[in-house]
Amino acid sequence: MEDEENHLNVLSNLTKVIGFRTLEASDGIEGLKLATENNPDAILLDLAMPNMDGFELMVKLQANPQTSSIPIIVSSASVFDADKQRSLEAGAKSFLPKPLQVEELTKTLGNLLNLEWIYDNLNSNIDTTLSQSSSPNPKDFTQTEIIPPSEEIIEQLYHFAMMGDISAIEGILKEITSGDKQLLIFANELGKLTVSFQTAKIRKFLKQFLAKESTQK
Known part of the structure; x- marks a missing residue:
């Protein structure tokens, strides 16, 4: 869930390359609807989104028994420790700063979802x-x-x-x-x-x- 189209495209391409099926939302309201209807394995979101920001979205996801167990990864350009702490308190499992580093994302997804990466055919x-x-x-x-x-x-x-x-x-x-x-x-x-x-x-x-x-x- 990301408000910057360019960054959203990069994230989408990356997650598809490493084997994920992705659902994309450009604002918090759409993100909440997609999460509720599809119950994804993980949610990657930005804090700055129109209509409903990342903090409000995380609160709503945590309050819903259907989505409360979905691991949330926040990716934000914010450099403030307060935003990181607030994200973790709102329900995020990890906070990754922008620009997003591929190694950090794959490592985080692997840890949260208990994945073992196989690289043989990626290249x-x-x-x-x-x-x-x-x-x-x-x-x-x-x-x-x-x-x-x-x-x-x-x-x-x-x-x-x-x-x-x-x-x-x-x-x-x-x-x-x-x-x-x-x-x-x-x-x-x-x-x-x-x-x-x-x-x-x-x-x-x-x-x-x-x-x-x-x-x-």
Whole structure:
């Protein structure tokens, strides 16, 4: 339940990638209706929503025996400890600050729902591309010989990493490797991080190429 359309789309794509069926609400009233009618496994909501804010929604969910046991995760841009404490007192099981980090979300969902993540096929599109016979022999390359894509693409990848949009990153990697086999090593290294949603390490990996581009100018 989220009032920002862009953030809602990112969350929706992410949760679908990791195997969840999602229901989306743009305000608290719609969120309460969906939760009551569908009894979801978990609820992820923002505090700032029109018509009924996150605090009021949590109070109503907790007061209803039908929804009181559903774990609630609050994702908010608020930096105030008071909002975090108030969220937990209102019924939230966890408080995750924005921008939402993929590692934190998957860890939190795993803990709340007793899930064991299986990553084998999450990066199947990239793995398929990299396993083709046209792929370079790894022995022919060293870590320093990774050829990155253009700075524009690096910046796009970094932007999606900041948003936690793993699907968008994998889509770009698939596109660039289909057009330029020299980028396979770069895509392979980045793909190792996307498969386990390591957004912090993805950003660190990409920043080294942004630094190189800036130095060369």
